[in-house]
Amino acid sequence: MEQLHRLYNTHVKLLAFDLLSLTQTPSHSPSDPISFSRGGTFFSRAETVGTITSRELKPNKFLKFTVDDGTGCIVCVLWLNHLVSPYFSRCSPPSLHRLYNTHVKLLAFDLLSLTQTPSHSPSDPISFSRGGTFFSRAETVGTITSRELKPNKFLKFTVDDGTGCIVCVLWLNHLVSPNFSRCSPPSVRLIAQMASHFAAEVRLGVVARVRGRITSYRGAVQITVSDVVVERDPNEETLHLLECMSLASKCYN
């Protein structure tokens, strides 16, 4: 049930004093996913911004550091033992890349030029690459220039950021899809409601920030949408262009 909470896999932005006060949800079995809660809301991921005030490096094992945002110090552990850890023995090398599950900010012409990494088995996660860097998720900001709705199936739309048009697919078939058959009906309804909300936000001419998994259909790169936010500030597209260019040269290449 916790996994299906709308914030469960979202990197919630919490102040340190808030994050440090979360309570770990009791698990009923060792295989239950770990979650934390506050007031009935479940979290599994967080985002913090602050000053690094301590740093302890164990080479090839971990980096432990603290982030002080002025309301508390959060201890952060960055594991560096991927190449030897048994936890990764069944992963294909691309999924171990530091950007693998990050919503990378790519300009459309850049995203559309990615190459799908050949998979060695059906269970290998899907990834895309450019110049030795592996990606699985992306974020784009641009103008919605087309919209095709198949009710209760999907919404297909294009996002034009001025450098290309990215096809985005937002699935709307949660209530009938076998992929959700093992989830509780109230939770599936919640996920379906959120998807419907996102679909309603997608209108021709608006600027939207779209995040999701990078996928491929008939050889063409596209985004399978996880969330959509309409950007009303007219400078957001400009800022996204600048961020993409900066990240491409400093982080992604």
Next chain:
Amino acid sequence: MESSAIKSGALVSLQDVHQSSPFFKQGASLRVTGKLQEYSVETAIAIVVDGNAKLKINTQHLRDLSFRVGSIYQFIGELLIQPDDEAILQARVGRNVDGIDLNLYHQSLQLLRQFQADHLRTT
């Protein structure tokens, strides 16, 4: 590489839309930004300006957009070059962008062109 039938509107300034520009092509998909100088309800033609440059925009296909002289708008559409070499953008989407920092926007376009050129050179 385009992955859909919808063409991307190349980011251009109004100063780029002139006869000797590589963007001045019949059917070119462009995205332009400018201040609304005139609008005719009868013809649905808007005239937007940016500095000394101006461009006509055919807004007949746009919905849910109100036009206010003095506001800044952004349009994506295809360039129609008439027999007298006058260009008009057949807009397919448009929006009011009042509040946009045009200096930052124009500088970003320059950086983007350099970025794309560098990317082409290295791939």
